[in-house]
Amino acid sequence: MTTPPPADEPSPPSRSAPLASHDESGQVPEWLRQPAEEHPVGALERLRLFWENHTQAVTAVVGGGLVLVLLLGAGWFDLWRRAGETPRGYPTISPPSGVSATTDTKPATSGTKPTSAADTFAGTPAATFAEGAAGITLPPARRAGVFSATEVAAALADVRAALRLARLDRKFLAGGEFDRFVRMFAPASRSEIRADFRDTSFATYATRLAPGARLTADQPRVKGRVTYRATRDNEGIRVLEITTNFVWAYAFHTLDPTPGAGVVVVHDTVVWHVPHPDDVASSGVGLWLMESESYASNMDCASFDKGLLALGTPSYGLPVATEDPDAVFDPDRSLDITDTC
Structure with a gap:
């Protein structure tokens, strides 16, 4: 569709009046020979004259x-x-039933991190998150069903150790410590963990950096919740079910000064099971990873398709579409999110 050319605009009226002049006969016009009549000028008239002048x-x-x-x-x-x-709405999830603990909102400070690295989180919600493992707060260990308080405490400690290694350990993030991670699980479940790392399934519960991706010296920022309850699995086995729901914010090196430009966010929910020893064979005793789901934001899509994490580039990694730019930092945000890769 083309736009018709605009019509010619009329010329503005002249702001000056014609000068008084003699008529063609050379005679002075009659009206100039008459004495001007004087009229008293009132307030309104003075205002009019002032406005005109x-x-x-x-x-x-x-x-x-x-x-x-x-x-x-x-x-x-x-x-x-x-x-x-009020913040623009976005879909949220309800906390699972059970005994829960959420991350302390007061961030831990080491006092040794470089200013440039700390500035990577400035202007984002992650600036108020706890640093590293300080963000993994465990609920109090209490007796749950057939599980004693001691057994609950041990199971929670195992889950916390797995989270620290999978999401925070620098050697693991760089591609090492794989066997150490696998050994954290019950012997009967280790083959499934190894299979996850042969494709991209592991990315829903573990972080691996893409080749060339460089984190700053700052620790990742962490916020979330840990919940546990006693229940039975689909086969009727008594299990201690532990659900973790965390946002992990990683600071990558970048020259872009825009707030949050160097921050890649991963939000995951993982369901872990610890079966009661009386209900399984010895090879089944220990930690099992039952369900996992996650999304990432500001990441490089080409790397993420391979299960690897890197900062978004001009060609990839547009922020995940959401109703609120800060929603991806909320642990209670639904993991059902639009994929822009």
Whole structure:
């Protein structure tokens, strides 16, 4: 569709009146020979005369004042709107039933991290998250069904150790420590873990960096929840079910000063089972990984398709589409999210 050319605009009227002149006969017009009649000038007339003589100046002053008022009004309105603005909604999940603990919102500080690395999280919700393993807060160990408080404490410790290695350990992230991770699980489940690492399934519960990807010296920021309960699995085996739901924010090296430009977020929910020793063979005693789901944001899509993590590039890694830019940092955000890769 083409746009028709604009019509010619009319010329603005002249701002000056014709000068008084003699007529063609050379005679002075009669009206100039008559004495001017004087009339008393009232307040309204003086205002009219002043306006006629100072139209441009008054218009400029009034116009400028009006623009200033509009700008100030718009500014105050924007401040008022922002102050009363509620976050745009996004789908959330309900905490699972059981005994829970959430990350302390007060971030741990080592006092030794470089300023440039700390600035990577500035301007994002992750700036208030705990650092590293300090974000994995365990609930109090209490008796749950047939599981004693001691057994619950041991199971929680095993899950915490697996999370630390899979999401935070620098050697593991760089591609090492694989056998150590596998040995954390019950012998009967280890073949499944190994199979996950032969494809991309492991990315839902473990982080591996793509070749060339470089994290800053700053520890990842962590926020989430750990919940446990006694239940039975699909085969009727009594198990201690532990559900972890965490947001892991990684700081990557970048020259982009935009807040959050160097932050890659991974949000996962993992369901772990620890069967009661009386209900399984010896090879089944220990930790089992039953379910896992995750999403990532600001990552490189080509790497993520291989289960690897790297910072988004101009060609890949657009932020995950969501109703609120900060939603990806919320552990309670639903993991059902639009894929923009």
